[in-house]
Each structure stands twice: as C-alpha cells, then as structure tokens.
Amino acid sequence: MKSEFLIDGETHRVSLEKSADGFDGVIDGIHRNVFIEEMAPGQFVIEKDSRKFRVMVRPAREKTYIWINGETLVLERPSDEAAGSVATGSDSHLTAPMPGTLRKLLVKTGQNVEEKQTVAILEAMKMEHNLRAPRAGKVAEIFFKEGDILEADATVLDLEPLEEDTSS
C-alpha cells in the first residue's frame, strides 16, 4: 500500500493506514500520526504534529487540485515519456503556452529563423502573445493555419537544425 510521489523532481514514498487513534502516514520512511476528519466531500481537517490543516481536494482528470490553509497545490501523475521528452524535445517544438486562436503565422515551412524571432501570434482572451522561436533553426513543419483554435501545449511547429549546423 505504498505509493511513490514526485515533488520538484524528488521521489517521495507515502502510505496511509488506519491506526489505533487516527491514521499512520509513512512519508519517506518516517511515521507521522495524523488525524483526519472529513467535513464535507473533498473537504478535510487534517491534524499533524498538533498543526491543523484545512484542506479542500478535487481530483480532475490527470490532476489533483489541493488547497491547504491558503496555499494551492496541483499534483500530477508523471507520464512515462515526460521525463525524457521535456529535456530533449522542448527546443525543437514550439508549443502554445495557453489555449487561443492562431492569429498570425509569420514563417513558412523551410524558412530559417533566429533564436527568439517572433514566428506566430496567438490571441487569447483578447490579448496578443508573440510566440518566439526557442532557438535558431529551419521550420520543418507547421501544424496549424491562421484562424485555428489551439489547445494549451499544442505543437505549433517543429524546428530542425540549420543546414550549416548539420554539415559541420
């Protein structure tokens, strides 16, 4: 009944079991006696080391949203490929940082772009946001056209290394 959790890249092992006078939470091998009172569905008062925490928790799809004493946290399930692709893939894909309408595409497939060059303009909630190339490169493929509505994290275009780079 142990589970593994990642907090800022660090793995934590957590378990929870009913004990004689509350719950026995084991966090990274350390036993914590906690008292849990469910006040309403998804609303708890959790007491740990004589400190009282008011908690509201809501699981929603792959995320769990938690409010604790004025602070908000989002717990996510790490996907299997996430660890690798974020590190290596982020600068060859340009992704939409938020949902919105692709207002302008300023580059064409095959065009060379400089680092930080504005390549597209995304509009959301009536504000414009410049999408800039994460690095210098050649536009390999564009996945949307002007007027398309993008989801957050949608890949707008792919960059490939400049030809000089590959030949050297």
Place this chain on the structure above:
Amino acid sequence: MFKKILIANRGEIAVRVLRTAREMGIATVAVYSEADRKSPHVELADEAIEIGPPLPLESYLNIEKIITAAQRAGVEAIHPGYGFLSENPLFAESCTKAGFTFIGPPAEAMRKLGNKLEARHLAISVKALVIPGMMASEVSPDVFKKEAEKIGYPVLVKAAAGGGGKGMRVVSSPDDLEEGLQAAMRESKTAFGDATVYLEKYIAEPRHIEMQILRDTHGNAVWLGERECSIQRRHQKIIEESPSPVLTPELREEMGSVAVAIVKAAGYFNAGTVEFLYENGRFYFLEVNARLQVEHPVTEFCTGLDLVALQLEIASGGKIPFTQKDVNPRGHSIECRIYAEDAAKNFLPSSGTIVGLREPQGPGVRCDSGLREGLEISVHYDPILSKLVTYGDNRAEAIRRMQCSLSEYVILGVATPINLLQNILKHHAFVSGELSTHFLEHHFADWVPPVPDEAVQEVALIAALLAGKGAKHSGSDITRAQPTPWQTIGSWEIART
C-alpha cells in the same frame, strides 16, 4: 423607475448589476452565448435569452442580437456593464432608436470621450494637463517615426479607441516602432473594430489615480472621490484602492473639479470615471471611461452609495439625491481582481473548469463573483473571475482584511493570482503606499510562488491519497478505511500553481 431591464453582459458584472436591480424591484433579463448557458448570471436573472455562438462578435458584441432580445423580452432599458458594448456609441444609439433607454452616457458624449484624441482636445479646453504627445491620428510610418523622435523615446503607442490596456505598446527604440504600431493596430482592430493609433510620451513612474463622477440631466454633477489603481500588469489594473495614499485634500478637490469640468464639457451624463496619471504632485488627464468601472466597489464602500442604483436613477430621468457637500468618503477600501491567469507564467490566461470553490466573507468583505463549482472558464472572454473588496477604518485595516480574505479564497481548477496578491499585500512598498504603475516590474519581476513548506507538502500527499480513494468510496468510509484502494493510486508529482 424602470420595471424591467436587460443586462447586455456576462460574468461577475452581470451578476452585480442584477443584484441591485432586484433590490429595486426591477425585473432582469440576462443574455448569454452558447458557452455561458450554465453561467450564474443566466441562473440568477428573471429571464434569460440565448444570443448566439461563443465568439463575442456573434453574441455579446452583436448589437442586432441584443436589441432583438430586448424587444422579445419587452424591457424598458439596457445596462451594458463594462467591456463589450458598454462604450460603443453605436450601441447606445441603437438602443435609443429601438425605444430603449441606454443606462449610460449619451452616444454623442461617448464619441467625444471614447476617442482618446478628441478627449485630449476636450481636456485642454477646460485647462486640464494632458500627457505630451500627438494630437491627431496618422497612418504614415514616417510621420510616426518623426513624431516619436519629437516626443522622445520611450513612447507609448495607444489605440485612439482603446481602453483596458488593449491596443497599447511601449516602444523604447526606433527599431521597435513598426512592430509596436502593427501589434497595437491589430489588437485595437480586434478589440474595438478600429485600428487608429497615436503616440504619447511614456511617463516613467506614474501613479494611476482616477475620479468617480455622477451627472444627472437636471444640472447636477458631483465627484465621489478617487481610486488609486497603480498596481497593474500589462497595463491592466489588478489592485485598486480608495483613497489614494498620496492625494492631499487640496489635490483631491482640484482633481474632482477638473473631472466634473471635463464631463460637463463633453455633454456627459450618468456615472463615469476620469482617469489621470499622477507624478510629482501633478496629475495629467488620461481618458474618460464612459461606463461603470470594474473597481467601482471601493468607492461604494467609502461613500456608502450604490453606483448601479444611481445609474438607474439617473437613466430613468431622476435626480442625484444629494449634493457635493453631502459626499464625505470615510475609511479605506481595497479591491483585488481575481483573474484566470498564471502569475508565475507571465500572467498567461488559464482556462479550465472550476472544480473547487469557497469565497471569503466577513465584516468589511465583499466578493463580487460570477463563479460556481463546475463552471467552465473559456478562452473567449476577459479572464476576470471575481473582485474581492475589503473595507476598514484605515488603510492598514483594509490591508489586513484583504490578506485574511485572500488566504480564505479557494479557487481550484484554473490558475489565479491569489498567491501573488498575497505576496503584494505583504510587501513593504505596498504597505507603505509607495506605488507606481511599474510596481510589479520593480518588486515582482522574477516572482515565483513560494514553495509550500514540508508539512504542507506532506498533507497534500495525504489529501491526494484521500481524494483518489474518495472517487471509489463514500466519505463516511474514511474512518474505517481499508488500505487496498491506495495500492492502485500510482505515483504523482507536485506542481506549483
């Protein structure tokens, strides 16, 4: 007084207007787009009429559809709220032509003041100070370049039809002028349907201070005190307060008189706000917002007035029921705007579903909100979710109440700046009233949300386990929990919001 009105808006402001209408015994008609079918303003209104697809141009910005809805519902008057059609003179005219009272200023006054260039001329005519810059619009890039050099960089590109920070760009060198002009033009075209822009001197460290006015059609005009709205991001206000920590009674009096003179010269009636930039003891006319402002509740707290009730009174031909000498603002009020946006990611809009909600309350606390659990926050509209307003005998008390209220405010499912606002309210510069419109750049440029302490993280992990379990079992099982469901939960990682 009217018997039935239509509210041509959505979200928190539609809810706020219909509350006052209901208090006054006026029946309310809401309009909504397909995306807003389940919004609180639809639920709360006496009648609700669907007006089209989510895109604003096909619903909330569509004059014809709103007039048709008003005819169908048989209302006497239309309240435009803020944003959308509120400052569109064509809309005001269309209402009048169709036989409805527009709850706001006359179209003619809106035209004069809504165009920032015309408003600048008007302000000069009553001897108000204006920011140095262009007095006429231009299309030629060369002329813009020459004007920019004459004014001196940095310059501010402004949409003549602008408002709410849209269609505005700071340009610090000639190289960036063209891009700034184009971006401002496009944004202005989208937001206001008019791409006219002009240049002004960019004032380095201003404070934004504005004056609330009222004018009726019986020759009465009053000012109701100022609001300081210096805490802004992307030229949009996020914290407002009244009174301003910096305005002396003499300057307040002067600002009030100038504001009244400007609206009189424009032939303006109803509620309005005259905005100024303040620097080194002088205030420069900025623009008139010909509508109810988002931040009007801070004035309501300090004066004890209901500005929407007064709007309705004036629009129905009534008199302002008091005179200038009866206006004695007291105490201090602060408003925080709660947007659906990620303060840690350069205030990028955040969309999603409100999965958890608990709004603060208590003495001197007001939360104007258009939220409920399960509400979808879409990308189509302004990301304002609610306004949290507190009142105290003095600034320190209003700040303390705001700090407590922010720490009580639960919004789960979309990112909000509550965390940042908490940090601002604690910052020594804010507490001591040292404000400017660049406050965030100066003090919070590299802000990242504080990492929750270890105990909070541990409790979060436990709560995630409980929530995972809760999906399969009823709450009452908690105390006799079986360990098995937790074996299936899998691994999680914590991300900060």
